[in-house]
Amino acid sequence: MSRFDMQQQIDPLIWSVLQPGEQVRWWDRPGPNAQVSNNTWKRLLIQSLIGGICGAILLPLCIFYLSHPRPSLPFLLGAFVIGALFFPIITFGRLGRSSHRSISRDAALRKALPYTRYAITDRRVLMVTQMPGQRSGIMSFQPHELAPIKRIDQGGGWGDLSFGGRRGRFANISSVEYVEQMLRSFR
Structure with missing residues (x-):
């Protein structure tokens, strides 16, 4: 079974920020080769x-x-x-x-990447980071805030998704094409 259809195996950090009745459609964390900067x-x-x-x-x-x-x-x-x-x-x-x-x-x-989780729920897109000993930092995007969506493939199904201008970015996620389709259908 994959993460895409398993509500019971959702990361506790994501569970902690969900609103009552909110359902998770997808979640992941940055992969091992995640790059941070697009600045050149x-x-x-x-x-x-x-x-x-x-x-x-x-x-x-x-x-x-x-x-x-x-x-x-x-x-x-x-x-x-x-x-x-x-x-x-x-x-x-x-x-x-x-x-x-x-x-x-x-x-x-x-430094925050290992403590970051990404999620797409039935209501919003989430980027949640909780450094040890600190409160959760939550970035939440509503469907109308997602444009433009841009995918950068890294090979083997991995890649980056940026959305909401420069604000939102899923760094080095698996099944990047599938997640891009979810974001595009979410709008």
């Missing part, structure tokens, strides 16, 4: 470059126009030189802050 250095670098360019151009221009009632070409060139000097500082500062936040968040999520 490429995305962080692009965001930092855009922010750096904007900051490096807008900051000097604002200073220039606020401090000079009659703008002239040498002052404008000076403002762009200041911008060119600030560009690396702003860009790498943004990249450093973004990567630090991303790495810290990913480390916390990686």
Whole structure:
């Protein structure tokens, strides 16, 4: 028998968060090769470059126009030189802050994976985490909150499902195609 049709073998953590009369259709936990982050250095670098360019151009221009009632070409060139000097500082500062936040968040999520359970009930989709000695953290998604649903296959029936924008993710679950069909029919 599989987990898909066995109400009596549901993980106690999931049982503890069910509402009265709520029935579990499916449950699982992250597989052994679960990856935490979808963040890439490429995305962080692009965001930092855009922010750096904007900051490096807008900051000097604002200073220039606020401090000079009659703008002239040498002052404008000076403002762009200041911008060119600030560009690396702003860009790498943004990249450093973004990567630090991303790495810290990913480390916390990686630590929580062994204590995480996923469930689809007749009412909602659940992600429940309970670290030792702490209260349960519950993320609950109603059917209208699931779009868009995206599956990433890892081979052998395993994969990741992301849903609800970036908020929801079932990491490295077995029978990923079956679970995706359940989510799509749930909406």
